Amino acid sequence: MSRTIEDQTVEELGGEGSVLVRQRRDHAQMDRLMDRHQALEDGAERERVLRELVQLVFSHAFAEETVLWPAVRRAAADGEELTSRVEEEHQEINDLVTDVERLDPGSAEREEKVLRVFALIRQDIRDEEDLVLPRLQEALDAGRLRRLGAAWETVRGSAPTRPHPVVPRRPPGNAVLGVPLSLYDRLRDGLEPGVSGPWGRRILAGLTGLLVSGAVAVLVRKRS
Template identity: 50%
Template sequence: MPRSIAHQTVDELGGPGSVLARQRADHIELDRLLHELDGTTGTAQEAVLSRVDRLVFSHAFAEETVLWPVVRRVLPDGDALTLRIEKEHQEVNELVSALEADGPDDPRRPGRLARLVEVLREDVRDEEDELFPRLQAAVGVEELRRLGRRWELMRRLSPTRPHPTVSRRPLGNALSGLPLSLLDRTRDLVDAGVRRAPEQLVPVGKAVSTGLAGLAGLVERAPLSRRGDRPPTSR
């Protein structure tokens, strides 16, 4: 069994530009945020969750768009490997959507938060201990660096919010990515402004954020956004 990328040096991973090094750096930041999340409540918890969302969803969308097609091409069981991780990504989308929809006072919130942390940690272990070492063994260092550049570009253009009905595979994810990213990132700016705005402007900001969420919902549910999804992750 190839060695987990968690225990390799940056040079062994192909250098700082390698997709493996970039992925591990995100995983380290996620671990830090999950530790920060533990024990928080109220607005502090919402603030940390927002940072988790921005990291996790752009990271996963870039994986599904750039990396998983390569894994399915170069590994004989790549389809099964990526499908397992896509199911984890789908559950994260559904958990975060439920947390947002039901609010901080819902009695199911502690259980959902605990499950969210559990699934995120499972996803990291599946990638670092199995999928990425096998990808590392199947492609050369230059390919890992090329994938790193493509993944980083896609991550910067990817959605930052949960979209559970969008396909986890091409063609749907590729078609929906840019419009959802624009809407999500605009909404992130609006929500950040609401947190700093005078009280009399808060209702306006919240109305704008709700409108953007509605537009994102229309994009998410469009037939083209759902093309390519598999039954275990389709909604």
């Protein structure tokens, strides 16, 4: 029976650079941010913590879908079933966070959706650490886990940091669209809250439209 990665040592998981160690470290940070958010009263710091969590969750998930889940599907006989389950969780988180970003801070509806997002993130962490990642550990030696970790870190460092309904959950579509959307997200992350007005939002919306249109054209050419 596969053993969860939750309570294994760094050495058992393949060493400091292993993708399993990197994944678990991100998961622990997500838990800390969710706890921090819930401990704070409404205000700017609570919103800052939520933004930090969202940025971490979406860059982390993008790196999983681009680098890790294809490796799981190649390595495990049940990899398709396992990764499809996690991808469904990611999509539900994506949709809920999109709703959260449209609602006013402090509203009851927004708070309810935030709590649902947190519950899904925690369920996703358990599914990954208890079910999916142990299958990868069974199939790959420590050296390959560290090489996969380096690739995961590279993708994570340049991944989108916001929800985007247009992004597919699997390569090559996510990789092609991820590049322009990552640029857009990081511009938005760096400029907020200064781009909170209507003109700022229109400029950013126009920019992302141009970037995504170009990426879609590239994707269509690749498929044809």
